[in-house]
Amino acid sequence: MELNEKNILVVGGSSGIGLSLVKLLHQHNANVYVVSRSIANEWPGTVHYLKADVTGNLDGLEVFLPQSLHGLVYSVGSINLKPFIRLTDEDFLNDFRLNVLGAASVIRQAVGPLKKASGASIVLISSVAASTGMPYHASIAAAKGAVEGLALSLAAEFAVQHIRVNVAAPALTDTPLAQNLLSTPEKREASAKRHPLGKIGRPEDISRMIAFLLSEESSWMTGQIVGIDGGLGNLKTS
């Protein structure tokens, strides 16, 4: 994958899928820029780091970014599963703020540097739940549906500037975010069985696809929602 010397911003690069991506980008000699609230001890080599909360003030971001930015990945999100009747307006707003407004704010500040790189790539992360109805997912599914809408609209708007925008849509992936759903062997087994391929995702399963979407190899792809979900989104096996 050709990512050598490319400047890539990973928002949410301190944990889970984002951390796995930072490691992969490092192996491919990319210059990695991370925004998160805390640092990760597992970062390899040099990582340019900005401590920031995407729901707060992102003023420092413009200064932090390099002049030209070849890739932007927004790997921040939530899994807020509750019966609909217990979901409050605040739950919906929090999920929207974190998943949608956070991504929009970061992209707004990065548009200048993205334009300066020829053929930049933005990757947002949705969820299989945006397009597959699942109980207790009303708030996160609504927010991720909005992430997909944002990505498609930006893909159309930025195409003239040769900035591509694609979405990775995982099913349950073994990261700290999903810990509550995977906290016992029984829960892990039941979750694995829900996926046609009989297993839950690993962070690398998702980060490899994101790296592909960032690279030249996907240079004719934009406005796509790519499911990486063990078959959960499209298949019915029983």
Ligand SMILES: NC(=O)c1ccc[n+]([C@@H]2O[C@H](COP(=O)([O-])OP(=O)(O)OC[C@H]3O[C@@H](n4cnc5c(N)ncnc54)[C@H](OP(=O)(O)O)[C@@H]3O)[C@@H](O)[C@H]2O)c1
């Ligand atoms: N894991 C799954 O099963 C699954 C399934 C479908 C979709 N997804 C999506 O995949 C993406 C990555 O999730 P993950 O599982 O890798 O989660 P994760 O392990 O919790 O990582 C989330 C990252 O976002 C950062 N972050 C969280 N809130 C932030 C904030 N307010 N400001 C700045 N940074 C913030 C975290 O760093 P700090 O805590 O240091 O800020 C961390 O680096 C999310 O969009 C999620 O919705 C995950």
